Amino acid sequence: MGISKTEGFTSEQNEMSSLFKVLGHPARIAIIQYLMSVDACICGDIVEELPLAQPTVSQHLKELKNAGIIQGTIEGKGICYCVNPQKIQLMSQFLEQVIIKKSNQKTCC
Amino acid sequence: MGISKTEGFTSEQNEMSSLFKVLGHPARIAIIQYLMSVDACICGDIVEELPLAQPTVSQHLKELKNAGIIQGTIEGKGICYCVNPQKIQLMSQFLEQVIIKKSNQKTCC
DNA sequence: TTCCCATATTGCAATATTACGATATTCAAA
DNA sequence: TTTGAATATCGTAATATTGCAATATGGGAA
Numbered sequence: 001m002g003i004s005k006t007e008g009f010t011s012e013q014n015e016m017s018s019l020f021k022v023l024g025h026p027a028r029i030a031i032i033q034y035l036m037s038v039d040a041c042i043c044g045d046i047v048e049e050l051p052l053a054q055p056t057v058s059q060h061l062k063e064l065k066n067a068g069i070i071q072g073t074i075e076g077k078g079i080c081y082c083v084n085p086q087k088i089q090l091m092s093q094f095l096e097q098v099i100i101k102k103s104n105q106k107t108c109c
Numbered sequence: 110m111g112i113s114k115t116e117g118f119t120s121e122q123n124e125m126s127s128l129f130k131v132l133g134h135p136a137r138i139a140i141i142q143y144l145m146s147v148d149a150c151i152c153g154d155i156v157e158e159l160p161l162a163q164p165t166v167s168q169h170l171k172e173l174k175n176a177g178i179i180q181g182t183i184e185g186k187g188i189c190y191c192v193n194p195q196k197i198q199l200m201s202q203f204l205e206q207v208i209i210k211k212s213n214q215k216t217c218c
Numbered sequence: 219t220t221c222c223c224a225t226a227t228t229g230c231a232a233t234a235t236t237a238c239g240a241t242a243t244t245c246a247a248a
Numbered sequence: 249t250t251t252g253a254a255t256a257t258c259g260t261a262a263t264a265t266t267g268c269a270a271t272a273t274g275g276g277a278a
Contacts, residue, residue, distance in 0.1 A: 001235085001236050001237050001238085002234080002235050002236050002237085003235090003236065003237080004235085004236065004237095005236085005237080044224065044225085047224090047225090054224090054225075054226095055225090055226080055227080055228095057225095058225060058226055058227085059226090059227095061225090061226095062226080077223065077224060077225095078223090078224055078225075079224080079225070
């Protein structure tokens with residue numbers, strides 16, 4: 001149906017999957033990598049860095065912002081973007097827990 | 110268009126985003142959590158754990174398997190599933206790098 | 219004010235994803 | 249060999265996502 005069922009899942013499961021979903025596109029990974037590649041926040045040359053048209057980049061930035069993964073502050077003419085590590089932390093913790101639990105499991109499979 | 114452009118991105122960006130995309134659904138998060146909640150691999154009661162029909166669960170398991178996030182071995186009548194930590198590790202490392210780089214950045218925004 | 223630049227929004231076409239009924243497959247037990 | 253339980257695949261409908269041209273918006277500068 002294209003619509004994900006959310007009713008039967010916990011809110012943690014729904015929130016976690018929404019976060020991962022946002023990282024599930026190469027352009028959004030590229031945006032994060034670019035934001036990390038410079039030792040400051042980026043004011044307005046993200047569009048030039050990506051192989052996508054300006055409206056498409058704007059859309060991806062919006063999704064990252066909505067998810068709380070990046071934040072943007074208006075800086076004169078343009079907008080200054082940087083990563084907000086809190087949500088990244090949440091995802092990282094989830095994955096680390098999986099790794100830890102797995103390493104404590106009896107071997108199988 | 111519904112189709113993600115992959116040409117302009119690095120293979121690392123494409124591979125990383127494919128991994129995250131697979132975790133971008135509550136059912137697949139729930140499957141992983143369930144696999145971790147028991148101290149062994151799970152042989153055939155995943156369908157009962159999820160609020161989805163059997164073909165749908167089978168489809169989600171397939172995507173997790175294709176991504177290498179879980180592995181399943183045939184065990185008599187059913188199939189025994191467990192998490193493969195390698196790909197989880199890859200995602201975790203990506204996120205940790207972002208956190209580390211961010212903490213080393215000059216404050217901005 | 220008017221112009222210009224950067225970014226956002228709208229609208230739409232193409233494709234992807236999700237869900238599930240129906241059906242196929244696979245294998246162990248009878 | 250047939251039966252039955254577990255899982256996979258097919259087919260399809262509903263919805264979501266992606267990408268971009270066109271257009272709007274929001275400031276600064278002239």
